[in-house]
Amino acid sequence: MAPFSEDDIANAYAHYGVQLQGVEAAENTPRIEDIILAVLETPPPGRFVSMLPTLILKNHEKIDFNYIKSKTNAQTSSKLGYILDVSISCSQEIRKLRDQQELQQTLRSAISNLAPSPLPIVWVPEKLKIFYRPEDFTPQEPHEKKWCISTKYDLETFIRHAREYIRDA
């Protein structure tokens, strides 16, 4: 997978319905799975991590989770499990869909075989880490504790960000 710049990722988010940085969706957008992998590996500063559940919920039908899982390593695999788990929680709070059961089943199925990391993982943009102390990265939220990950986002933030893009009717 070719590395993507912050703009590449922002363009792709816009293409897949999550406009984050006022950029227009570009042509030749990379496949969504590769964008998700890029954010799992090295998220740029910005709302890329906190908007990942929204990206997943909006595009779950077209995402090949097996492809993503085949490309993950121990760390990104745990991050994927964490973000899918968070996505399920977001969907429970936000979506009132006829196919909600199907959606959650898809996500639960994708989580299978994914395991929490044995060592704590800090999933925060590299450039932002200097604003924290090591002790700040202790997993806090139930999802973080379950997957042994620190994102510095709480579930309410993921839900709030998703609500900005998803409306129940």
Place this chain on the structure above:
Amino acid sequence: MHASIFVMHETVQSQNLIELFHRLDKRILTRFYSFKQPAHKFDLIAIGGTALGLLGLKKQSKDIDLFLELTSVSKICGKENATEFAQRLIRFIQEHFDGSEGMGADVSYDGLKSWNLLDFEIRKTYLQEEFLCFNLGTLNLVDICITKLVRYNVDDIADMLRIFSQEKPSIPELASRFQAYLTRLKNPKQIGLVTQNYERMKDALTRILHS
């Protein structure tokens, strides 16, 4: 039966922000002043992400956050109490940004969220853009960082990084502004938390200055 629709959340790109303010300007002139424009303009100071958007440090702005300077209002309110005039003006601005422009506005005259800024001399820079009814400015970048110390979430920190990539204040300047703001916390119980976050921000700036 419920259906769920995904909406394209509208965000205003920075280059369109100025245009939004021009539309607000015309509306204030025609509707709020009924074309009877006072001799003086009031000061409208963009804060947070709105300020960064206007300064080109952020590509988009989700909401418009503004601070209306009460001292500037006292010159135009006539016989009306300045606070009441400010409240009326704020209601008008918030109703203007009712979502039809793609975003809402948070406007206040007494402070910024956790900070009481009544009679406090904020540092600001006026934009060169001319408006009929107001002077549009942005809160000083260092002050913006300090106002973010209460929440200090990942998005706030990303904004701080943007600011420090543009402007690198000295540590004494940062400390001086922090001390000035610290007396303005609405909830004194937050002093410990804010001080803790300040130390983190200061350490980050120190590393940036030495890199």
